[in-house]
Amino acid sequence: MPPVTAVLLGAGNRGADVYGAWALAHPESLRIVAVAEPDDAKRATFAASHGIPSEGQFARWHDLLARPKLADAAIVALPDREHEASGQATLRAGYHTMLEKPIASTLDGTRRVVDAARNADVVLMLGYVLRYTPFFRAVRDVVRSGRLGDVVNLEWRENVHALHFAHSYVRGNWRREVDSSPMLLAKASHDLDLLTWITGRRIERLSSFASLLHFREEHAPPGAPQRCLDGCPVADACPFYAPKTYLTQSVGWPTSVISPDPSFEAREQALQTGPYGRCVYRSDNDVVDHQVVAFQFDSGASGTLTVHGHSAVEGRTLRIDGMKATLRGTFTGASQEITIQDHDEASFRGGAQPEVVPITAPTGMSGGGHGGGDDGLMHTFVGAVRSGSPLPLDLEVESHVLAFAAEDARRSGRVVTL
Template identity: 40%
Template sequence: MTDPDSRPLDPGSHHRAEAGSTTPEAPVNLRDHPGTSMTRPLRVAIAGAGARGAAYARHLRECGGRAVVGAVAETRPSTRVAVAAEHDVGQSQQFSCWEELVAAPRTCDAVIIAVQDRDHLKAATAFAQAGYDILLEKPMAPTEAECWQIVEACESAGVFLGVCHVLRYTPYTRLIREQIRSGAIGDIVNVQHLEPVGSWHFAHSYVRGSWHSSSDAGPVLLTKSSHDIDWLSYIIDRPALRVVSFGSLHHFRPDQAPEGAADRCLDCPVEPTCPYSAVRIYRRGLHPAAREGYFTAVVAPELTPEALERALREGPYGRCVYSGDNDVCDHQIVGIDYEDGLTAGFSLSAFTPVENRHTRIFGTRGQITTDGNSVWVHDFLTQRTTEHVVTAAGASAGEGHAGGDAAMIEAFVQALAEGDASHFSSDGRTSLMTHSIVFAAERSRLTGAVVEV
């Protein structure tokens, strides 16, 4: 007997509602229509409508009518209502948590999971068992074992799993890969890659914010730089064999606090001269079009001076960066040995401006240099350097990761809408392999040993 879930869909009749009915067509999966395009928009649920989930929802609207937000699950009522209203999601498809959404009758084809990292395993497993194709925010999970469990759950359920490695999809990444494939620099030998997290971005997310504790969220190499380790593998296109890593928490510690520093920035006599002042950072974000606006909205979603004052007085984002309840590294380096003798060096630092990544790719016939805005290709034979200007947004999450957020969502929609997983390069199994490099590097940092991947 043929499994109905394995039959290709008839593009002229699949899951069509009766004439005159307002009942939406039944949900479908990528596996249901291989190589055949859907005849209606892809319906996507948002599980976690915080900063990342809300941003991905907006990008769904930019896919030329090929996708719509069909449901919203968010614990904060005001945020849930606002995001639902923005995307015309009715009351019946608004849920107070992801658990309510997954327990309800399924109306969406796919779900974007953007809840806290520690909840990824439970959420991804539940949505896979409920039949949803999944786009999972990175990192997949705080531990390597949980990452494996997520991939196995999705494969067992036969659903598609994609992971939000947005750097793969940026315009400058596409240009770099084109240059490499064309032979512009010969064979890659070595790559140097810097992630300049940015002083106030690091203070927001990794000192005061949700990713300040390695026991709760995981090491910073996982929560911040799994993007970059994945990107290196995507560029080098070889399996990693072994890694070594060094790093520590150097500055954001109680013993580094200026004399007289208070527990909260609002009460601190040294706040005017502190580069990590929460008062300064988040008040700047109240101004229209300020780069800090994305981060201020996390602290005080109402974006009013009164709401911000209350959040700085009562919440974690108003605390001194030297208060001592954070433990993730503020600087780290990773050396990676790839198959065929290729090597890469990665460096993460909190002590930079908020700017794009900096990369140099050394080949046998030339060198590629990029800052995310431009790509320079130097030819050893002619000794000429050609500049390629890439039009993109800024580097941070609030600025769309240099165009990667929008392009990744477009690729996900294309894969599911056209029944062709090859449009989306960061599938679950691929992401699992690059996550394994991160976990191996962290073991190296903690033990001082070279660790095989």
């Protein structure tokens, strides 16, 4: 069977380093035949690694999509604010589309993209990689099996390492809501998706609280300059001093994001002129750095989702209490564990050991980023394109509805009914 062919819109971190890398590792499944990327160096590097001739290279995605259809599918990995227009355009052009989340930066825009997919009768798949990890599939299997009994309460935390948050949401592409989307949608739409996907229930009421608490001008150390390299007096003590993150021996993520040229000189130049060299307390960021959402499912069960950018350990932690047992889960880069504790006499007396749930990858999954989710996502997308069968979108769209409702709740200070 020949590989699925695709065009790539956006050869940045996700486009080149995830989807592009997956295509190179699975040439029997996916071949990228054209690329649209405004950065000349990124476009040239990507085209060379994939053997894309000059006629398949475009600076603007509009120009690529103005051509007759070039492939079976389109992978959209552009900045958030371009998702709505580019997603609609690929769908209307007849491309099966893999669209990075979020679908759009507004609820009306989200609906327009989904309508375009349904009208075109092609596959639209969102980059919800965590659905495809063995860990979250195991959590879902436990909950859906009834092993816990009916779910009563759910606690879910996305703990973003402070340096990751500073990179992406203080200095990086998602630092300003007007240029991207609300932090909850940009970072935690995965989690909002998983809440409904795992439980099979819809959230019908919610409230939310959040603020930009730390990364603000008034918290800048005395004498701190606009840029770290301009002679910061607390360089040795500040964990956010940019050279500590970007001018090291490591040239992987997040260092790879700041410059297409990994040389020390190019990276130093990027810190002198680009956003990643700014003091985290003197940036132009405005998205919140912590948020909590309290919600009620249509079953009557309650829960909370907490997202914050001040963790020492990157990952997600969760607790799901049912009427019969409690599930606890830890999903980090260093550890993945799921346990179940029954609500019995032994657990009450403290003498029972929790049951450890095995986490096994499906046959053929090769692991990789997001706990194996990137690989699972791409295998599923290629399979959907080959079958030509549109995928159900209701729960994936639900995550966006929840994110916008939570933003309404936090700004208005009221409980929002969905």
